[in-house]
Amino acid sequence: MATVNQEVSKELFAPADIDHSSSERIAGESVSAWRDSLRRYVKSVPAMVSTIIIALTIVLSIVGPHFFGYGIDDQNINLQNMPPKIPGLTWIPAFDGKYQGVDVYAQKHIKKAYWFGTDALGRDIWTRTWSGTRISLIIALVATLVDIFIGVTYGSISGYIGGKTDTIMQRIIEIIAGIPSLVWIILLILIMQPGLFAITVAITATSWIGMARLIRGEMMKLKNQEFVLASRTLGAKNSRIIFRHLIPNSLGMIIINTMFSIPTAIFFEAFLSFIGLGIRRPQASLGSMINEGFRVLMIYPYQILFPGVIISLLLICFNLMGDGLRDAFDPKLRR
Template identity: 50%
Template sequence: MADNLNKLKITPASFKTVTAANVDAQEKISTPSLTFFQDAIRRLRKNRAAMISFWLLLVIVIISVVSIWWTPSNPNAQNVAYANLPPKIGQGIPGFSGQANVGGRIVDKYAQANVPKGTYYILGTDYLGRDLFSRLMKGVALSLLIGLLATLFDLAIGVSYGLISGWHGGRTDNIMQRIIEIISSIPNLVIVILMLLLFTPGLNSIVMAMGLTGWITMARLVRAETLTLKSQEYVLAARTLGESPVKIAVKHLIPNLSSTIIIQTMFSIPTAIFFEAFLSFIGIGIPAPNASLGTLLADGQKAFRFLPYQMWYPAAVLSIIMIAFNLLADGLRDAFDPKTQE
């Protein structure tokens, strides 16, 4: 031990002068600073299921937008001679060859119907000879539009109602919450059916009917967050400086409520789409000849035993939309609030 200590010699070269540059280099933060939303997006990108859902929904939305101006054929054009044709893309592709089992033997339905060569129906035709692929494109676009419009009602009414209730508190909050409880006690389906009986069935009446009750969950979530946020120091400081409640809501409350609003919105859209599909499926939704996912399911269900493909494709698209929206909403919830992962 003593020999080792003797070998260690301390010389002036053993010391280094510490300069301001060395201190700055040690205290320098190498990781770039991120805002709350930038950090949330970074966490969202790590969620593989949410990102796959996002790109899948983006493709569906693009196809829906394209269907406004272009579809392979007129989705409402009827050609009874081409009724119930099976899907066909090319020869020899299983399930898309234009062949069907008739009386125990495989026949070419396109040849039987004298369909011109080169005329294919990717998803087949329905009982009126309408192109199912074109109708599915239009149906998805209409269902997404209804979901978006119903969600806008949800945002406009729910956020405003929740902010007013939570901000004022006291007697105002009690009265507003009792109103919500009364509305919640009536089943949504009853309200929607009454609205559709009073007004002409169609896009406007369905959106209005869903907007009457769809905002309740949003209002409750916003109210709960507002009750917490209004006691924060920055809100108290704004009130001390004399800012109006509207200005405080726009500058301080809504930005801090944005994560709650975004997450609930992502859950509201698929709920509205599914509710519209249910209404159309039971015959009180979108009127004929317009196509939505619900009307396509209703038409396909009539011939499901013999022509199952007419129901499979709209059912598959509806399932994909519902699953993708829910997975994306779960990813957003985890990204905006990492505590939910624990």
């Protein structure tokens, strides 16, 4: 086997053109923490489906009560206990307008179609259901705003200042939390006229306590960080440090806890209305409608079906949204 001898010389080599800055170049797209959290939230299928359902529910709670032009307390004894009927969906047994195999609409010569049926007083369940949903969402919104403004502010001041101030503020919370919520409701109903305002005040009277305790712990953890020390060294006031530095750094936790407090407020309002301590007639509430439908459950089950399904969807979807936000904002859960 022949070998080839070749003299090695410098002409056989050429200098490599190497850009040393290329190793420091960011290859991927630079995104902020909020944009990255939003991107991971969008990838969560349960959270996105829940968001769509909640958005549709909000829209229907606004336009639904005006869809057919009925009032929430418009009564017609001749149309009492009409079964649900939706034109175009009559092939589905639940929406064919029949009760025990009899077409009630043809029997009574009724041309109108009640999509959710009517109750014992001939009131349109569709109108009352979406009106009750709107009340539940309003109460949940108010409870959320109270959580944000009172709970966050109270917990931030208590945790950041500490010392005797923190001790006094925490003893006040313990006194308020020591009284059961049902007792608060009964006392407020005795003092105030029962209705939307009374139940809203009763729910918001104690709903902010959990948020305040959570934010207090977060403030105690963050107030000794370097960025707080630097801000204090530069002469920043306590109010500026709390509202410009500490609260924004806790915003992810605030959003997550807020999303979990919404279904709690909705369920509490429905429970109080169900036992007769909440929304009173002629106003409609999901809880009061479930109470009315429960009385005729064995005869007309559809009267409890629709408000029960809607309140169940709201509770499930808000909890799934909270899970999605927790996964999106928690850095420990990032893949």
